[in-house]
Amino acid sequence: MGRNQINEQEVALLLNDVLERYGYDFTDYAPASINRRVNHLYQLDRFPSFAEFRYRIISDSVYALRFVEEITVNVTEMFRDPSFYHALRKEVLPILATYPSIRVWHAGCSTGEEVYSFAILLKEAGLLHKSIIYATDVNASVLEKGRKGIFRLSQMQQYSRNYMEAGGVEDFSSYYTANYEYAKFREELGEKIIFSPHNLVTDGSFNEFQLIICRNVLIYFNKQLQDRVLTLFCESLEQLGFLALGSKETLNFTRVAKKFKQIDSKEKIWRKVNL
Amino acid sequence: MAAPYLIAIGGSAGGLQPVLTLLPELSADLNAAIIIVLHRQNHNASVLPELLAARTSWTVKEAAEKEPLESGTIYIAPADYHLLIETDHTLSLDDSEKVNFSRPSIDVTFSTAAMAYKSHMTAILLSGANADGVDGLMDVNDAGGITAVQDPTTAEVDYMPKQALEQVKIAHILTPQDMATFINSIAKV
Numbered sequence A: 001m002g003r004n005q006i007n008e009q010e011v012a013l014l015l016n017d018v019l020e021r022y023g024y025d026f027t028d029y030a031p032a033s034i035n036r037r038v039n040h041l042y043q044l045d046r047f048p049s050f051a052e053f054r055y056r057i058i059s060d061s062v063y064a065l066r067f068v069e070e071i072t073v074n075v076t077e078m079f080r081d082p083s084f085y086h087a088l089r090k091e092v093l094p095i096l097a098t099y100p101s102i103r104v105w106h107a108g109c110s111t112g113e114e115v116y117s118f119a120i121l122l123k124e125a126g127l128l129h130k131s132i133i134y135a136t137d138v139n140a141s142v143l144e145k146g147r148k149g150i151f152r153l154s155q156m157q158q159y160s161r162n163y164m165e166a167g168g169v170e171d172f173s174s175y176y177t178a179n180y181e182y183a184k185f186r187e188e189l190g191e192k193i194i195f196s197p198h199n200l201v202t203d204g205s206f207n208e209f210q211l212i213i214c215r216n217v218l219i220y221f222n223k224q225l226q227d228r229v230l231t232l233f234c235e236s237l238e239q240l241g242f243l244a245l246g247s248k249e250t251l252n253f254t255r256v257a258k259k260f261k262q263i264d265s266k267e268k269i270w271r272k273v274n275l
Numbered sequence B: 001m002a003a004p005y006l007i008a009i010g011g012s013a014g015g016l017q018p019v020l021t022l023l024p025e026l027s028a029d030l031n032a033a034i035i036i037v038l039h040r041q042n043h044n045a046s047v048l049p050e051l052l053a054a055r056t057s058w059t060v061k062e063a064a065e066k067e068p069l070e071s072g073t074i075y076i077a078p079a080d081y082h083l084l085i086e087t088d089h090t091l092s093l094d095d096s097e098k099v100n101f102s103r104p105s106i107d108v109t110f111s112t113a114a115m116a117y118k119s120h121m122t123a124i125l126l127s128g129a130n131a132d133g134v135d136g137l138m139d140v141n142d143a144g145g146i147t148a149v150q151d152p153t154t155a156e157v158d159y160m161p162k163q164a165l166e167q168v169k170i171a172h173i174l175t176p177q178d179m180a181t182f183i184n185s186i187a188k189v
């Protein structure tokens, strides 16, 4: 029936074009997912043929950017997996509290829901004033949304439930002002967040952190790329720093496994221990 | 051992019962892997592998990303992620938008499985109240795989198998009692 009109070889061609022309490297992403995205975009933008799709990507840098933004998956929410945030609150923040200043990196932060969630945790622990949070993503348009700190009001009920499940005791709605369909989060939460572009595939380390949070990003990479990015994280963490991954991601069986120890609560949080 | 054949089973409302019926009757020595995608509420998701493991001698586990598909193992799609099959017969997870209001989506698993296993697979669609899985069955058909649906008269909610029968040329219509025998016969060593 041709629901998949572009085959794996053709997708590989496009990814090569995008790499050579524009420097975005998706060639080490897990193929099945990226295949779906590319086919979805091809149908969405109603290209009559693969050749025209390819030509447009090669010749139109604005469209190429759309390609990059559409094939990355940007789904996210606030306090996603509440038990994870609960563990951050109970097991990680008390240790971070002992540092004079706290540096955190959210890699693959998407539109920032996760970052604002964490800023709320810091605020409630009285640590936000001495923290700095770097929030990075390869997709420039999601970063722009993150900077604004404006999310859909219709989501707030769910987020408020998540927040309470994560051990929050304040009135969640005190963190934002509602305006038509949107919720704008309080300025002070955003003040310590620096949103900036960073490509995990091609860009290097830019600081040393006590905590790196990278959730639901590695699942889109193949094993070799996962190993490379985990090595980057390992190098960007201070001794005894923490690394937090998504609920279906693991350090087990990876190149850096020996350098980390999982924290007690069995959440996907590891501590850099060796050497 | 790497699975040379794949059985993919998808279901929604009323889909658990036929799975519970077929599991105890599976032969222990089939040369195939089984993937099960069931729509369900997030909160009771994690108990599913345990529940199913109690019904069969096969290994039952929640599907993990990058895991190679092995014969004699049943993989359950985790809640809130799509489960995709790579052409090298490993598993991938992805948390992209819901498809047919569902994540995991049966279509996503069936369609990617069709690309990976081509004629070396069977897809079975069970009871359910939406049409997730129907497009996937078309892809399985196109790729040369075998398609089957639960007999709608035995389904708790017959919409899903009925939609499949209306839109796709389905090779087999099975009652839950027939399903294990059917699987045993196609995946025999």
Ligand SMILES: C[S@@+](CC[C@H](N)C(=O)[O-])C[C@H]1O[C@@H](n2cnc3c(N)ncnc32)[C@H](O)[C@@H]1O
Pocket (backbone or CB within 6 Å): A072, A073, A074, A075, A076, A077, A080, A107, A108, A109, A110, A111, A114, A136, A137, A138, A139, A142, A198, A199, A200, A201, A214, A215, A216, A217, A220, A246, B095
């Ligand atoms: C599914 S979202 C996860 C968002 C958030 N961390 C969460 O778990 O809710 C994945 C994010 O990773 C980003 N991403 C994908 N490839 C990347 C790369 N090479 N470098 C940086 N970010 C990347 C995507 O743009 C997307 O925003």
